[in-house]
Amino acid sequence: xxxxxxxxxxxxxxxxxxxxxxxxxxxxxxxxxxxxxxxxxxxxxxxxxxxxxxxxxxxxxxxxxxxxxxxxxxxxxxxxxxxxxxxxxxxxxxxxxxxxxxxxxxxxxxxxxxxxxxxxxxxxxxxxxxxxxxxxxxxxxxxxxxxxxxxxxxxxxxxxxxxxxxxxxxxxxxxxxxxxxxxxxxxxxxxxxxxxxxxxxxxxxxxxxxxxxxxxxxxxxxxxxxxxxxxxxxxxxxxxxxxxxxxxxxxxxxxxxxxxxxxxxxxxxxxxxxxxxxxxxxxxxxxxxxxxx
Amino acid sequence: xxxxxxxxxxxxxxxxxxxxxxxxxxxxxxxxxxxxxxxxxxxxxxxxxxxxxxxxxxxxxxxxxxxxxxxxxxxxxxxxxxxxxxxxxxxxxxxxxxxxxxxxxxxxxxxxxxxxxxxxxxxxxxxxxxxxxxxxxxxxxxxxxxxxxxxxxxxxxxxxxxxxxxxxxxxxxxxxxxxxxxxxxxxxxxxxxxxxxxxxxxxxxxxxxxxxxxxxxxxxxxxxxxxxxxxxxxxxxxxxxxxxxxxxxxxxxxxxxxxxxxxxxxxxxxxxxxx
Numbered sequence: 001x002x003x004x005x006x007x008x009x010x011x012x013x014x015x016x017x018x019x020x021x022x023x024x025x026x027x028x029x030x031x032x033x034x035x036x037x038x039x040x041x042x043x044x045x046x047x048x049x050x051x052x053x054x055x056x057x058x059x060x061x062x063x064x065x066x067x068x069x070x071x072x073x074x075x076x077x078x079x080x081x082x083x084x085x086x087x088x089x090x091x092x093x094x095x096x097x098x099x100x101x102x103x104x105x106x107x108x109x110x111x112x113x114x115x116x117x118x119x120x121x122x123x124x125x126x127x128x129x130x131x132x133x134x135x136x137x138x139x140x141x142x143x144x145x146x147x148x149x150x151x152x153x154x155x156x157x158x159x160x161x162x163x164x165x166x167x168x169x170x171x172x173x174x175x176x177x178x179x180x181x182x183x184x185x186x187x188x189x190x191x192x193x194x195x196x197x198x199x200x201x202x203x204x205x206x207x208x209x210x211x212x213x214x215x216x217x218x219x220x221x222x223x224x225x226x227x228x229x230x231x232x233x234x235x236x237x238x239x240x241x242x243x244x245x246x247x248x249x250x251x252x253x254x255x256x257x258x259x260x261x262x263x264x265x266x267x268x269x270x271x272x273x274x275x276x277x278x279x280x281x282x283x284x285x286x287x288x289x290x291x292x293x
Numbered sequence: 294x295x296x297x298x299x300x301x302x303x304x305x306x307x308x309x310x311x312x313x314x315x316x317x318x319x320x321x322x323x324x325x326x327x328x329x330x331x332x333x334x335x336x337x338x339x340x341x342x343x344x345x346x347x348x349x350x351x352x353x354x355x356x357x358x359x360x361x362x363x364x365x366x367x368x369x370x371x372x373x374x375x376x377x378x379x380x381x382x383x384x385x386x387x388x389x390x391x392x393x394x395x396x397x398x399x400x401x402x403x404x405x406x407x408x409x410x411x412x413x414x415x416x417x418x419x420x421x422x423x424x425x426x427x428x429x430x431x432x433x434x435x436x437x438x439x440x441x442x443x444x445x446x447x448x449x450x451x452x453x454x455x456x457x458x459x460x461x462x463x464x465x466x467x468x469x470x471x472x473x474x475x476x477x478x479x480x481x482x483x484x485x486x487x488x489x490x491x492x493x494x495x496x497x498x499x500x501x502x503x504x505x506x507x508x509x510x511x512x513x514x515x516x517x518x519x520x521x522x523x524x525x526x527x528x529x530x531x532x533x534x535x536x537x538x539x540x541x542x543x544x545x546x547x548x549x550x551x552x553x554x555x556x557x558x559x560x561x562x563x564x565x566x567x568x
Contacts, residue, residue, distance in 0.1 A: 077534070078527075078530060078531035078534040078535070079486075079526075079527040079530050079531060079534075080486035080487070080489045080506075080530055081486070082486075082489050082490060082493070082506065083489065083506060083509070083523055083526050083527055083530070086506070086509075086510060086513070086519070086523060087519050087523040090513060090517075090519040091519050091520065094517075094519075113517070113518060116318060116515065116516060116517070117517050118517035118518070210380075211379070211380040211381075212380070213380070214380045214382040214383055215382065217382075218493055225382070225383070225386070228386075229386075245390075245393075245394075247386075247390045248387070248390040248391060248394060251383060251386045251387040251390055252387065254383050254386075255375075255379050255383055255384075255387060258378065258379040258380055258383060259374070259375065259378045259379050262378040262379070263374075263378065
């Protein structure tokens with residue numbers, strides 16, 4: 001990065017540290033924080049959408065759809081979320097390849113599952129074997145995002161289902177009395193009022209989501225845990241910057257990052273709750289009205 | 294190999310007894326059920342012990358957090374913040390690195406040599422991290438419950454002349470437990486779920502002795518078929534969750550036995566406590 005970094009073995013300790021912390025691998029480490037933020041930025045809205053769909057399905061009049069929705073909302077209750085992470089990442093990949101295999105290679109006669117491997121025709125490989133490394137990483141990341149969205153969608157569905165049931169029944173009945181259709185009641189009355197009930201659960205979910213991001217490491221994405229593990233392990237003299245086992249310091253850095261992130265989120269979410277409670281027919285809203293008067 | 298022989302060979306494989314080699318090919322459903330069930334012993338071990346030890350530390354921390362003395366309150370607050378604000382996964386990594394850095398020969402303390410190498414093994418190191426983690430989460434629950442003890446109860450205690458430690462033991466503590474118990478049930482369930490992380494963080498599984506998810510991962514890696522082993526772990530954990538809910542609801546009933554039936558706290562399963 002700097003011109004004086006050409007020969008690290010001749011540097012004094014301050015400059016050595018400066019050069020060490022700006023080496024190419026460290027820049028990759030810093031950019032992997034971006035990966036984590038990207039995951040959060042993409043997963044949060046998608047999971048919310050999944051959750052909304054799940055909660056709507058669970059309230060549906062249609063019995064099979066309702067069963068599906070209830071199953072989805074309750075799937076995360078009894079089973080550890082990490083099992084879903086491990087499961088979906090492989091299952092989604094195989095489902096995709098299997099589907100492509102059926103379309104692209106209808107004359108393929110060999111069995112796909114032999115008990116020891118999962119083998120589809122070369123054309124059905126996702127991404128193709130010839131693809132550049134970057135596409136393999138993008139594909140891995142996309143799978144991780146979808147997996148996160150499915151699991152956290154189930155959490156969100158739980159929260160939103162509870163929030164939808166928490167809207168006072170009288171509000172909906174009034175809307176019906178005005179002659180609104182089911183859809184209109186849902187769109188104009190239920191959804192706008194539901195958010196304030198959903199917010200405590202959703203803020204909790206956001207904090208959980210932040211704390212689940214290190215699991216990206218288990219899904220094979222080169223995230224901050226991967227790089228901390230990689231950079232922290234002791235380096236012999238064959239490396240440009242030899243050092244002992246520094247993993248402790250790297251993981252301490254990650255700990256501080258997560259603590260700061262959750263703390264900032266807590267403060268922002270507390271403000272948002274105040275903002276949304278204003279003028280609502282809830283205890284918090286009433287307390288605010290009295291304080292202002 | 295019949296299924297009974299498989300059970301005989303692998304039922305305690307996770308503890309190091311029975312057949313040494315894990316199955317390499319021709320995986321049967323029976324093998325998967327047996328080995329994954331065998332791994333569940335570790336999940337039970339971590340969960341039960343961390344919960345049992347954590348309960349006491351959590352009570353102490355909750356009390357410390359209500360203390361008027363800054364020097365008692367602040368450390369408790371920080372402890373709870375650090376363990377609740379960071380991912381358990383990172384805590385495992387950090388804990389392992391800390392334990393590795395301890396001197397290999399042990400620590401000399403007043404002429405006694407304390408061995409430290411067992412802390413780098415999962416059975417002790419991971420248990421220690423889980424113990425601190427669940428203590429922090431439970432302490433926050435108990436602290437909230439302590440704050441929610443009705444004022445009338447304390448006034449009644451004052452009127453009867455019950456003060457000091459007797460007031461805590463007979464009035465405050467039982468009420469705190471009663472109020473906090475539904476949330477504590479959830480904490481217990483999610484602690485058991487969190488035990489699956491142990492062998493996927495840095496703690497190594499020696500001689501392939503791992504927990505339920507470790508063996509499920511082994512089968513999924515070997516067969517490239519996630520559709521059998523993972524649902525089996527899921528099934529085991531659903532059973533475990535039902536069993537835990539049942540056990541905790543018995544305690545809940547005992548804590549609430551003096552109340553009229555319509556005022557009793559019900560245990561509701563809320564997935565709010567993943568770490």
